[in-house]
Amino acid sequence: MNITEPSFDENEIALLRECLSSKWVTQGPMTERFEKLLATRHQVKHAMACTSCTAALHLATLALQLGPGDEVIVPAFTWVTSAHCAEYVGAKPVFVDIDLSTFNIDPRELEAAITPRTKAIVAVHLFGLSAPMDEIMAIARARGVAVIEDAACAIGTTYKGRLVGSIGDVGCFSFHPRKAVTTGEGGAVTTNRDDLAVRVRSQRNHGATGAPDASDEPHGPWTMATFDNLGFNLRLSDIQAAVGVAQMGKLDNLLSERRRLADRYSELLSKMNSIARPLGGDVEGHTYQSYVIRVLDGGRKRRNELMTALAAENIQTRPGTHAVHRLGYYADKYRWRAEQFPNAILAEDTTITLPIFPKMSNEDQDRVVDFLDKACRGSS
Numbered sequence: 001m002n003i004t005e006p007s008f009d010e011n012e013i014a015l016l017r018e019c020l021s022s023k024w025v026t027q028g029p030m031t032e033r034f035e036k037l038l039a040t041r042h043q044v045k046h047a048m049a050c051t052s053c054t055a056a057l058h059l060a061t062l063a064l065q066l067g068p069g070d071e072v073i074v075p076a077f078t079w080v081t082s083a084h085c086a087e088y089v090g091a092k093p094v095f096v097d098i099d100l101s102t103f104n105i106d107p108r109e110l111e112a113a114i115t116p117r118t119k120a121i122v123a124v125h126l127f128g129l130s131a132p133m134d135e136i137m138a139i140a141r142a143r144g145v146a147v148i149e150d151a152a153c154a155i156g157t158t159y160k161g162r163l164v165g166s167i168g169d170v171g172c173f174s175f176h177p178r179k180a181v182t183t184g185e186g187g188a189v190t191t192n193r194d195d196l197a198v199r200v201r202s203q204r205n206h207g208a209t210g211a212p213d214a215s216d217e218p219h220g221p222w223t224m225a226t227f228d229n230l231g232f233n234l235r236l237s238d239i240q241a242a243v244g245v246a247q248m249g250k251l252d253n254l255l256s257e258r259r260r261l262a263d264r265y266s267e268l269l270s271k272m273n274s275i276a277r278p279l280g281g282d283v284e285g286h287t288y289q290s291y292v293i294r295v296l297d298g299g300r301k302r303r304n305e306l307m308t309a310l311a312a313e314n315i316q317t318r319p320g321t322h323a324v325h326r327l328g329y330y331a332d333k334y335r336w337r338a339e340q341f342p343n344a345i346l347a348e349d350t351t352i353t354l355p356i357f358p359k360m361s362n363e364d365q366d367r368v369v370d371f372l373d374k375a376c377r378g379s380s
Helices: 010-022 029-041 053-063 081-088 107-113 133-143 194-203 238-248 251-268 299-312 328-334 342-350 362-376
Strands: 046-050 071-075 092-096 118-124 146-151 170-174 187-191 291-295 351-354
Touching: 010 029, 010 238, 029 046, 029 187, 029 238, 046 053, 046 194, 053 081, 053 146, 053 170, 053 187, 053 194, 071 081, 081 092, 081 118, 092 107, 092 328, 107 133, 118 133, 133 146, 187 194, 238 251, 251 291, 251 362, 291 299, 291 342, 299 342, 299 351, 299 362, 342 351
Parallel strands: 071 092, 071 118, 118 146, 146 170
Antiparallel strands: 046 187, 170 187, 291 351
């Protein structure tokens, strides 16, 4: 049993055929269509598709004009590119610990980490659960700090009724195959700020800044764009966007099914005292890109034993994600001490992501929970 599977049908095939028949396959009308769907869904003025959420995070730091001497606060338990985006522009990621009940940034640790050099906070909505945005925004606004919402896992996620990606200064989304909506690889930047949108559109398109001044030379077939920025080629293709348009058409059903499966997991696991279920935070808005449990006893060794037992039954699992500060690049460069972020380490060492995917049957779930229960009790 796979940990997840994308949901494809004839809708994706039809839109791919439409795209290929048009002969326009680079960024173009299909990408614009996809962007409009994203902007409408997440209630933002601007949605700009790009090659990945990693690219989106990079574009966000560029648009905010972060650079050397600046500090960017990042939760210590997240995917590595939440921190990489600061490194890309020469800023310094400053890790803070998480709340184990949500796996998201702890506002108390966040506030303690603010310095005069802090210029941005990366608020990760991990596994599809919103970070505590009221507290984060209050801290940020009081100090004039920008907020980047890392919503890689969180398309459709809400926080107290508000769509994530519309709360901070800029949002970043992923359409990797493990996400609820996929374009194979792909990402998007969202914002309500016109100035940031202008910069993102330029930076994802080689640094193009529009047509030259027509007073210097009348525009004609010879007219080419100006390039006043040093940019990148981070554009999404219309082929990928065609898949995204089809995926957006089934988003509500996909999220509804994930929530149903997650609620059922939580009920099935409720009598297993050695397992912590994902019940913290604004669970009403959780979209469960991943259903992540935590092993309460036995640490990493016990967690690994349980994952091994499930693998023996062809049930695929993964750890939740990384304690980024102890990965080689960051450990070598910044020498963070492991004990500075105990919850992040505990989360890395004791989390298990259980299978959750469209059309997962009750029998599939029963099988996962049955074998997990047997492994927890030491049965073969």
